[in-house]
Amino acid sequence: MFSLFSFQLPQPLLNVLIGVVLFWLVKYLFYTIKRIRSLPPGPWGLPIVGYLPFLKDHVYLQFDQLSKKYGPVYCLKLGDFDVVLVCDWPHLKDATSNDALLARPYETLIPGGGDNRGFSEMSGEPWRQHKRLSLHILRNVGLGKSKIETLIKEEIDQFLATLDTGGEPVDFSEKIYPSISNNISILLFGHKYDYNDPAKIAMDRAQMGFTSLFKFAGVLAFLPWLTKVFFLLGKFDVQFIQKNAQAIEKFIQDEVDRHRENYNENHEVVDYIDGYLEERKRREKQNIPEDTFTLDTAKRNAGAFFGAGSETVHSTMEWAILYLVKYPEYQDKIRSEIADVIGFENRPDFADRARMPFTMAFIHEVQRIESIIANNLLRRASEDTKIGNHFIPKDTLVMFNFWSVNHDPKLWVNPDKFDPTRYLTEDGTKAVKPPYLIPFSAGKRNCPGEGLAYVELFLYLVCMVQRYRIKVEPGTEISFEAVFGISRRPANLPLFIFEKITQ
Numbered sequence: 486m487f488s489l490f491s492f493q494l495p496q497p498l499l500n501v502l503i504g505v506v507l508f509w510l511v512k513y514l515f516y517t518i519k520r521i522r523s524l525p526p527g528p529w530g531l532p533i534v535g536y537l538p539f540l541k542d543h544v545y546l547q548f549d550q551l552s553k554k555y556g557p558v559y560c561l562k563l564g565d566f567d568v569v570l571v572c573d574w575p576h577l578k579d580a581t582s583n584d585a586l587l588a589r590p591y592e593t594l595i596p597g598g599g600d601n602r603g604f605s606e607m608s609g610e611p612w613r614q615h616k617r618l619s620l621h622i623l624r625n626v627g628l629g630k631s632k633i634e635t636l637i638k639e640e641i642d643q644f645l646a647t648l649d650t651g652g653e654p655v656d657f658s659e660k661i662y663p664s665i666s667n668n669i670s671i672l673l674f675g676h677k678y679d680y681n682d683p684a685k686i687a688m689d690r691a692q693m694g695f696t697s698l699f700k701f702a703g704v705l706a707f708l709p710w711l712t713k714v715f716f717l718l719g720k721f722d723v724q725f726i727q728k729n730a731q732a733i734e735k736f737i738q739d740e741v742d743r744h745r746e747n748y749n750e751n752h753e754v755v756d757y758i759d760g761y762l763e764e765r766k767r768r769e770k771q772n773i774p775e776d777t778f779t780l781d782t783a784k785r786n787a788g789a790f791f792g793a794g795s796e797t798v799h800s801t802m803e804w805a806i807l808y809l810v811k812y813p814e815y816q817d818k819i820r821s822e823i824a825d826v827i828g829f830e831n832r833p834d835f836a837d838r839a840r841m842p843f844t845m846a847f848i849h850e851v852q853r854i855e856s857i858i859a860n861n862l863l864r865r866a867s868e869d870t871k872i873g874n875h876f877i878p879k880d881t882l883v884m885f886n887f888w889s890v891n892h893d894p895k896l897w898v899n900p901d902k903f904d905p906t907r908y909l910t911e912d913g914t915k916a917v918k919p920p921y922l923i924p925f926s927a928g929k930r931n932c933p934g935e936g937l938a939y940v941e942l943f944l945y946l947v948c949m950v951q952r953y954r955i956k957v958e959p960g961t962e963i964s965f966e967a968v969f970g971i972s973r974r975p976a977n978l979p980l981f982i983f984e985k986i987t988q
């Protein structure tokens with residue numbers, strides 16, 4: 486009978502095989518050592534997984550600590566990747582303006598969760614084309630125009646009505662999320678949703694579930710092969726992420742289907758999906774290949790805008806309300822600016838911000854101290870490049886640790902103190918945002934929603950403070966502890982009391 490153990494390779498063949506393996510090993514070691522020596526310094530990790538097992542929940546704090554030991558630009562081996570961390574302003578400024586650092590990793594955001602990618606996961610020319618098209622459509626349907634401001638104000642009126650509970654404590658997070666995601670729904674789908682619509686409730690919950698569990702700097706991102714196995718087996722958190730991702734996909738698929746059924750090329754384009762269908766039609770008519778302009782990409786793009794546009798503004802508003810109740814004197818200061826500039830009868834306009842420096846300073850300070858996006862979506866070096874004097878070989882991943890810059894004592898006096906006055910000019914008439922405060926990142930791959938986010942943050946904040954004195958029940962502990970997924974959110978938001986202001 487044939488036995489594996491009795492089988493022997495002829496000696497010459499065995500010698501060749503051993504030779505090939507040794508050659509491969511030496512080449513691999515040579516390449517690895519050369520690469521490690523060319524990268525910025527950093528801590529040693531374990532074989533295969535690198536530093537990954539040592540990462541904790543609030544990685545941005547660890548990244549900051551490591552920068553104290555290894556310098557502001559250092560390298561971590563995380564799973565399959567060399568990741569360079571950028572932790573101070575001079576290098577961050579350099580990196581955000583470097584065109585060789587605009588690419589994203591080769592893998593999709595959630596490896597194994599489907600091969601489609603939206604433009605926020607694309608690199609190179611496809612990313613440029615999709616970003617250009619997305620912004621073109623969104624501007625045409627209202628982004629950056631007075632039309633969207635008017636619609637946001639209408640949405641805020643509806644939201645404020647949900648806070649009129651006659652003094653009963655309110656779960657703020659639950660009330661504001663559907664309102665904020667309605668603003669992005671208008672741009673993407675051409676309409677908003679009733680707060681009680683079961684499909685929208687499911688979508689909002691799925692988004693919150695997804696963003697609280699998924700991390701840019703976690704195992705899923707750095708061990709893509711393991712993530713794919715987890716996906717196949719439906720194991721661990723991946724199962725929950727997958728369930729939420731599927732719910733999001735179903736919601737957007739329904740919207741795309743509805744738009745396709747009702748599509749009429751002679752009608753005015755009123756939302757993102759319509760604009761995307763129009764672009765596909767144009768390509769079809771002019772015999773331009775479909776390329777990456779598929780319906781799957783449309784869904785993934787809409788999902789990215791919906792998620793990025795809801796979660797971040799929502800988290801910022803959660804922090805803002807905590808600071809309003811922690812510092813009632815700042816709440817009063819914002820209200821006194823409202824009294825001077827707008828009054829209590831009129832609704833605010835975004836243009837009023839120019840005459841409300843303290844209110845703008847308050848928003849800047851919330852964004853700085855809480856660093857809602859503490860580190861950005863991973864970038865990839867598309868060619869050999871440099872950050873400062875540090876050589877960054879092609880395909881190295883790069884992560885910006887905004888947290889470090891936002892808490893750098895060289896840039897901020899008492900960085901751990903919440904102090905909106907730090908932005909005010911000496912005479913108090915202007916709020917100046919320093920160039921190193923970049924909550925939306927910077928350069929060509931900065932956040933495309935920055936303008937919309939500022940309109941929302943300003944109008945929601947001012948409308949709430951104009952109409953209510955916001956408090957918590959006496960004796961309620963106000964905790965600034967955070968949970969960190971894609972964004973940083975308060976871990977324990979208390980119930981709030983919205984006491985109507987009578988003039």
Ligand code: HEM
Binds near residue numbers: 669793795861937
């Ligand atoms: C306070 C609110 C927001 C904050 C703090 C924020 C922050 C960020 C940051 C730091 C990035 C990463 C950029 C990089 O890779 O360097 C980003 C990307 C992105 N944001 Fe925002 N964002 C906010 C609101 C919005 C809104 C309202 C939208 C939707 C209109 C949006 C859509 C996006 C998209 C699609 C990307 C990916 C861009 C790309 O890959 O080219 N964001 N955002």
